[in-house]
Amino acid sequence: MCAHNPPCPTAEAPDREAARLCAHRPEQGWSLLCNGVFLFEDTGELLPDGRIVPPLRSLDLARAAA
Template identity: 70%
Template sequence: MCQHQPPCPSAHSADRESARLAAHHPEQGWSLLCNGVVLFEDTGELLPDGQIIAPHRPDVRRVATAV
């Protein structure tokens, strides 16, 4: 799928979110990455095989109390 050199990380690699943007629709809250991953503004993901990755935002309450 990716034609970049070096190629973007695959959809199943740990760093999949670092792939380049193929389409960006902030008004709808999602972006399509070069590796076929749909990344949602709540940090959830939809992989090309249909697998869902739950949102993984940091817990703001925990970060606020640690500071």
């Protein structure tokens, strides 16, 4: 799917958010990456196969740091 050189990370890769933007709609709160991942402003993700990655919450991050 990606035509960049070097290719962007796949949707299954742990660094999938590093793929380049294909579309950016800040007024609607989402961006589409070239690997087919939709990123939402709340940090949630929708993967091309329909799986949902829930948003990270600041409370979750605080618990992880403790």
